[in-house]
Amino acid sequence: MLIPCIDLQGGQAVQLVHGRKRELAVADVFGQLEKFKKYPWLHVIDLNAAMGKGANDELVQGLCLKARKDFGMKVRVGGGIRSISRALEVAAWGATQIIVGSAAFRGEKVNKDFLEQLVRNIPCEKIVIALDTARGKIAIRGWRKRLTLQAERVMTLLEPYCAGFLCTDVDREGTMSGVNLEWFRMLRDATSHPIIAAGGIKTRSEIAALEEIGMDAAVGMAMYRDQLR
Numbered sequence: 001m002l003i004p005c006i007d008l009q010g011g012q013a014v015q016l017v018h019g020r021k022r023e024l025a026v027a028d029v030f031g032q033l034e035k036f037k038k039y040p041w042l043h044v045i046d047l048n049a050a051m052g053k054g055a056n057d058e059l060v061q062g063l064c065l066k067a068r069k070d071f072g073m074k075v076r077v078g079g080g081i082r083s084i085s086r087a088l089e090v091a092a093w094g095a096t097q098i099i100v101g102s103a104a105f106r107g108e109k110v111n112k113d114f115l116e117q118l119v120r121n122i123p124c125e126k127i128v129i130a131l132d133t134a135r136g137k138i139a140i141r142g143w144r145k146r147l148t149l150q151a152e153r154v155m156t157l158l159e160p161y162c163a164g165f166l167c168t169d170v171d172r173e174g175t176m177s178g179v180n181l182e183w184f185r186m187l188r189d190a191t192s193h194p195i196i197a198a199g200g201i202k203t204r205s206e207i208a209a210l211e212e213i214g215m216d217a218a219v220g221m222a223m224y225r226d227q228l229r
């Protein structure tokens with residue numbers, strides 16, 4: 001299944017290369033949502049919140065409301081969810097699921113204390129854990145900090161605290177250079193949980209290949225450039 005993405009930065013829908021260089025920006029965020037309305041799921045990521053540089057709360061709330069009520073879409077929301085109070089706040093906006101990334105780790109270990117508290121407050125089926133990887137290592141804090149941990153080695157530890165994983169290949173994110181199927185197959189072997197794949201996806205055949213190994217595909221740049229073939 002193809003899942004379109006709306007990444008927010010400074011009140012605009014943006015696409016970044018490797019999570020750093022802004023490649024394009026769309027001021028009409030709700031117009032972008034209109035283009036995606038035929039899809040059952042939507043990802044909304046607040047990049048400002050992820051990087052600790054403000055937030056786009058009103059936009060996120062508005063997107064959740066319109067996507068659900070007007071188009072019947074389910075919405076996953078991520079970016080800067082690093083406390084229980086913030087997780088509860090975002091969930092109350094109507095997100096079908098929330099995406100937790102940085103807070104799932106403390107130092108070089110899985111942050112079990114936080115995760116155990118999280119699932120006491122929010123049903124496990126409403127939680128997705130982001131395992132974004134740069135050069136083989138998990139990247140957190142808006143992809144600005146790299147851990148020594150590898151995604152495939154922590155999935156089993158994280159399974160009790162989530163309904164699935166969002167796995168972004170940061171090395172290919174925003175490049176439309178093609179999906180790294182070998183890496184995603186390795187991740188598929190590491191967990192029985194659902195996985196949403198992201199990073200470099202540019203063709204429908206790649207999405208079909210991911211579906212064959214049981215993964216959904218979160219797609220950004222190729223859709224914004226209308227180059228998904």
